[in-house]
Amino acid sequence: MLSIENLSVAIRRPGRQVAALSDVSFAVRPGEVVGLVGESGGGKSMVARAVVGLLPGGSHATGRVLVEGADVLRMDDAALAAHRGRGAAICFQNPRGALSPTRTIGRQLVDRLTTHQEMSGDRAREAARELFEAVGIRSAQRRLDAYAHELSGGMAQRVMISLATGCAPGLLIADEPTTGLDVTLTREILRQFRHAADTDERAVLLISHDLASIAEVCDRVVVLYAGTVVESGPAAQVLREPAHPYTRALLRSVPDVGGRPVVATPGTMPLLTRAPENCPFVARCAHADDTCASRRPPTEPLAGTGDWSLACFHPQTRPLDAGTPPTPATPVGGAAVAGPVPQRAVLEIEDAHVVYRSRFGSGGHHALRGVTLRLGPGETLGVVGESGCGKSTLAKLVMGLVAPTSGTVSVAGQALVKQPGRPRPRGRALRRARTRAQLVFQDPIGSLSPRRTVGDSIAEPLRAAGLSAAERDARVAAVLDRMELDRAILRRYPHELSGGQAQRIGIARALVGEPDLIVFDEPTSALDVTVQAQILDVIADVAADADRASVFISHDLATVRGFADRVVVLYLGRVVEEGPVDVVFDTPRHPYTRALLGSAPRLGATAGSEGAGVELVKDLEEADAAAGCPLAARCPFVTDRCRSERQELQSYGESRAACWRVPELPALIGRQAVTP
Numbered sequence: 001m002l003s004i005e006n007l008s009v010a011i012r013r014p015g016r017q018v019a020a021l022s023d024v025s026f027a028v029r030p031g032e033v034v035g036l037v038g039e040s041g042g043g044k045s046m047v048a049r050a051v052v053g054l055l056p057g058g059s060h061a062t063g064r065v066l067v068e069g070a071d072v073l074r075m076d077d078a079a080l081a082a083h084r085g086r087g088a089a090i091c092f093q094n095p096r097g098a099l100s101p102t103r104t105i106g107r108q109l110v111d112r113l114t115t116h117q118e119m120s121g122d123r124a125r126e127a128a129r130e131l132f133e134a135v136g137i138r139s140a141q142r143r144l145d146a147y148a149h150e151l152s153g154g155m156a157q158r159v160m161i162s163l164a165t166g167c168a169p170g171l172l173i174a175d176e177p178t179t180g181l182d183v184t185l186t187r188e189i190l191r192q193f194r195h196a197a198d199t200d201e202r203a204v205l206l207i208s209h210d211l212a213s214i215a216e217v218c219d220r221v222v223v224l225y226a227g228t229v230v231e232s233g234p235a236a237q238v239l240r241e242p243a244h245p246y247t248r249a250l251l252r253s254v255p256d257v258g259g260r261p262v263v264a265t266p267g268t269m270p271l272l273t274r275a276p277e278n279c280p281f282v283a284r285c286a287h288a289d290d291t292c293a294s295r296r297p298p299t300e301p302l303a304g305t306g307d308w309s310l311a312c313f314h315p316q317t318r319p320l321d322a323g324t325p326p327t328p329a330t331p332v333g334g335a336a337v338a339g340p341v342p343q344r345a346v347l348e349i350e351d352a353h354v355v356y357r358s359r360f361g362s363g364g365h366h367a368l369r370g371v372t373l374r375l376g377p378g379e380t381l382g383v384v385g386e387s388g389c390g391k392s393t394l395a396k397l398v399m400g401l402v403a404p405t406s407g408t409v410s411v412a413g414q415a416l417v418k419q420p421g422r423p424r425p426r427g428r429a430l431r432r433a434r435t436r437a438q439l440v441f442q443d444p445i446g447s448l449s450p451r452r453t454v455g456d457s458i459a460e461p462l463r464a465a466g467l468s469a470a471e472r473d474a475r476v477a478a479v480l481d482r483m484e485l486d487r488a489i490l491r492r493y494p495h496e497l498s499g500g501q502a503q504r505i506g507i508a509r510a511l512v513g514e515p516d517l518i519v520f521d522e523p524t525s526a527l528d529v530t531v532q533a534q535i536l537d538v539i540a541d542v543a544a545d546a547d548r549a550s551v552f553i554s555h556d557l558a559t560v561r562g563f564a565d566r567v568v569v570l571y572l573g574r575v576v577e578e579g580p581v582d583v584v585f586d587t588p589r590h591p592y593t594r595a596l597l598g599s600a601p602r603l604g605a606t607a608g609s610e611g612a613g614v615e616l617v618k619d620l621e622e623a624d625a626a627a628g629c630p631l632a633a634r635c636p637f638v639t640d641r642c643r644s645e646r647q648e649l650q651s652y653g654e655s656r657a658a659c660w661r662v663p664e665l666p667a668l669i670g671r672q673a674v675t676p
Contacts, residue, residue, distance in 0.1 A: 001029060002028040002066070002171050004050075004066075005066070008024070010274075011056060011058055012060065019227055019272040021227045021228075022276060024228070028203040031201045031203070032197060032203055033193060033194060033217055034204070035207075035211075035214045035221045036207045036208075036222050037209060037211055038528075039528045040498075042269060051065055051088055052084050053083065061073050067171055085115070086167060088171040088172075089173070091157075096148055099156065099159065100148070105143065105146055106143070106145060109132075109162055112163055117168055131165065135188075136188050152387045154182065154388070157181060158185075170202060172196055173205045174204070175207045176207060176210075177190075177193070177206070177208070183555060185387055187599045187601075190206075209529050211250060211529065212603050215236075215239045219235060221238045223238070225246050225269065225280055226280035227280075230311050231311070240320075243310050243312070243315040244312050244315065245312065249263075249284070251603060255562060264533035264537055265534075267283060267284040278295060279295075299311045346517050346548075347374065348374050350408045351371075351407040352372070352407035353366070353404060353405045353406045366573055371390075373568065373575075377547050378547070380549070381550070382552050382563065382566070383551060384570070389571050390570050391555075400415075402417075404419060411436050412437075431466075432465050435465050438461070440523045441506060441521060444523075445494050448494040448506070455490035457494075459473075461513040483504040483505075485505075503524070507538060507539065516548060518543075518550050519550075520554075525554070525555070536559065536563075539552075552564055565581060566578065566579065567585075569592065575658070577592070578649065579655025583653070587653070587655075589665070590659045591661075616636070617634045629642045629643070637664075639661075642660075
């Protein structure tokens, strides 16, 4: 279906040239899922753009890109218009940027169905609803009339997949389709691509830096570094016993829910101006010698294998963890200890409810229901759950960006928003109080003003708090040193930063006001695995401060395990389980926690956790969490009592869970496993 032969892409701009791809060759057959992996800047998205004829201006491509025998690089405009959609369709990495903000998502999908499948308007709308349901969008009929800004990140990604599959292409390209998605949704989305290959005989090219997730669905893997293919072969073999030092470094950077330590790869990928004459990984490779520095290694089959090749003078044959110094996976902030919360609480939330009113004037969405949390200095609290469970609303509540509909919230003893019966500081006192809690955003570049320099962005909290210029300069310099960034970066603008640099700036901006509490909201979800590992080292250093508390919100369970002392599991705005992170992850009590851990991707043959074996029921309608257990519509062990009786948190050993069937669950799961 797809055959790429010696593809090279050079991008020429005034005063500079970039060799984006150099002699890339691989193929994707019908019914096959091929994973294209590597760091940001390695050329993965450039390959996708070449396949659909969307190379950037100023680019010069050589080689061949054959889709069903037709060379995309030599197609005229009419042939390209027919090729895009029917021949090949792409799911873009940023779904919000790819969706029109002025038209409903239903209208956008209907247009594709009428154009590429020649359906009538009514049939196209019905097919659009079916496509939405196929990717797990709840209340699909109602969502047809929604706009892009009304969707969560996970829902926008599912809409993007519907737009691509609705064109019925022979080749489906997914560019980072699981970025920012929770573990259960990631598994569902990847199953959609596997289903498209198995059932519809489509060829699927899956571009991702999430190696653990794609390992379950890919037949083969192609590893890119600096625009060159360094290793390719069967996914099970390459991801279990990688031979190229770069592939091994990638896999060591992937967090594991079992607690395996993350090893960050030093250095950065080179930006090449022409095709490399030596090994592009030479500066970061522990096995490099003079031969690697003087000659480019040829791509050759690995000895004794057929479909496994790599470009390396020193292929590795030892198991991945052999020779790696043992590093205990100790959670940041000290060992998780169950017991009384320290007397001075940095964060206090008492029975907080948050209701978002409907734009139509009646009803509303109950985002948080009765959340109670306390966090002391030196503690790190992990918050996990699926998209839409209330994680981001909880972050806004802590930061004072939304007011609780009922209940109370205070940071360092002060309320940041108006609450019944609670005084709130005003004017400059309020601005100073707001510096006590700071937020590190999910999108590092989008969180920075494009019109301000890096120095202005970091200093802004201090300026708002009324500090003098000398005090601002001293604090900015100190926090920049802690982030290990050169001070020349202060004069740059956000578009001149890499993702890793931008996130370090975001952390520096949060730290500069010396807050009592830092909320990390999905801080690494937009970063590739090697940069993510470096940023996690930075966050670990920040979270270790004994006088500061941290809230770490993430869908990445493995990352949470490496940082948190305690963890809370949210579902539809309710806390369904909480406790010390090791206790909750090793012996999950609630069916929802078990399902999350069972869905967590794992590399290699790591034994499954106790969470494995719980498969949630697919529910396409909005659940009503007001009465009974919020998981009742999806729980395989539900009873009438679950539907009618509200579940409160109860103690089970060192953790607490909101499920009356906890003592019965091991037996129930065992019976479920043997049921045909």
